[in-house]
Amino acid sequence: MGSTTILSQDTLPVRWDYSDLYVSYPAEARDHQLEGTVVVWVRVDERGNVKSWRIVNSMSDPLDSAVISGIRSLRFKPRAINGRAVANGEAYVRFSFGGHYGGHGLDQYEHAVVNYNALLDMPEHTIGVLYYTERFYGRGRVRFIHGDIERARTDYDIARKRGCELPWYGKVQHDLVDPLLPHDTTSRDSLMKYAQLLSEYQLPLEALDMLLRIxxxxxxxxxxxxELAKCYGFVQDWQKKWDMYRWCIQHGDTTTSVRLAASWAAYLARDDRSAVELCEELADKYPDDQNIQGNYGLALLTLERYAEATAIYQRIEDMEGDPSYYMLSDLKRHIGIGFPGKDKAREILRDVFKIPVLYIP
Structure with missing residues (x-):
């Protein structure tokens, strides 16, 4: 069976099978009062069975496991569109979990359920969405909300404002993105907002195209x-990402862009001499910034200049920082790409800073 991406003119409403709802929510999530929202990209077959998923955005790592457990047990039931059954499709679904105290301790939780019915208005390809949200508190339904979401062909700010008012509504990726191309294409601000929306909805290539045109x-x-630097990171073009941060350094830096630049300079230290020089320059300019000092230490480790790297991490320790924090995070980031200094870095952690082997990756 082939697959199809659900577009604005072919929208997949989400319906829920409640049979496994209560047993699927992990006990540890209730015990720790986990609350938050996780956005998931879900693929279903024509029978509504979940075939695959990936986490798009999460407020908490422990919530991910709760969501995955829920996806495994819950079932999506796509309805027929124009008289034909929906084939395999993909749709954004926003899961909202919360823990609340009941009369006898923490024994209840809340789950938001969203149902969509698409109202198609061809040929403009606009779409209105009727929605309702059912809130489950323990085993009882306590609230029923219904209303309209504005039509997709609206001003960006209106759509965003309405979205913020509806924290549980799921999104089909292109429903709110494609129709939002600003009517005033001479306005830089409107084009910039549209590019940011494309980036936010995980459409980096489209965002890059818009940003380069701007x-x-x-x-x-x-x-x-x-914004370009962020999008180049999404498509894993590390050199261009670094070039963007370097531009920011040269044209009125801010603390945020400096730290980001230092991080990526360290990442590219083996292949770009100017990256190493920038790390050194920033370390001299910001001697009290542990983040920037740590990235300079990483650049030195990458170049296998171990004595100098050790001195940098000892300087971090003298600032009452935690050298192992930076080295451990740097090790974890680089082990997967064959970081040449990882074995020596482990040795430095073990022998110089006396970090227990248990905590060294």
């Missing part, structure tokens, strides 16, 4: 460059 028309400006 830069070609309005020139190089720091907010565009920083």
């Amino acid at each position: 830069m070609a028309k309005y020139g190089e400006q720091q907010d565009v460059i920083l």
Whole structure:
């Protein structure tokens, strides 16, 4: 059976099978009063069975396991569209879990259920969505909400404002993105907002195209460059990401862009001499910033300059920082890509800083 991506003119409403709802929520999530929202990209077959999923955005790692457990046991039931059954499809689903104290301790939880019915308005390809949200508190349904979401062809700010008011509504990826291309294409601000929306909805290639068009028309400006850096990271073009941060350093740096630049400079230290020089320059300029000092230490480790790296991490320790925190995080980040200094870094942690082997990756 082939698959199809659900677009604005072919929307998959989400319906729930409640049979396993209560047993699927992990006890540890209730015990720790976990609350938050996780956005998941879900693939289902024509019978509504979940075939695969991936976490798109999460407020808490422990919530991920709760969501995955829920996806395994819950079932999506796509309805027919225009008289035909929906084939395999993908849709954003927003899970909301919360723990609340009941009369006898923490024995209840809350689950938000969202149902969508698509109202198609061809040929404009706009879409209105009727929604309702059922809130479950323990085993009892306590609230029923219904209403309309504004039509997708609206001003960006209106759509965003409405979205913030509805924290549980799921999104089909293109429903709120594609129709939001600003009518006023001469306004830099409206184009920039649209590019940020594309990036937020995990459409980095489209965002890059929009940002490059903005830069070609309005020139190089720091907010565009920083957004470009983020999108280049999404598509794993590390060199261009680094180039964007380096531009920010050269044109009026901020603490945030400096730290980001230092991080990526360390990442590219083996292949880019200017990256190492920038790490050293920033370390001299910000001697009390443990984050920047740690990235300089990482660059030195990457170049196998172990004595200098050790001195940097000892300086962090003298600042009442935790050298192992930076080295451990750097090790974890680089072990997977064959970081040449990882064995020596382990040795430094063990012999110089007396970090127990148990905590060294």
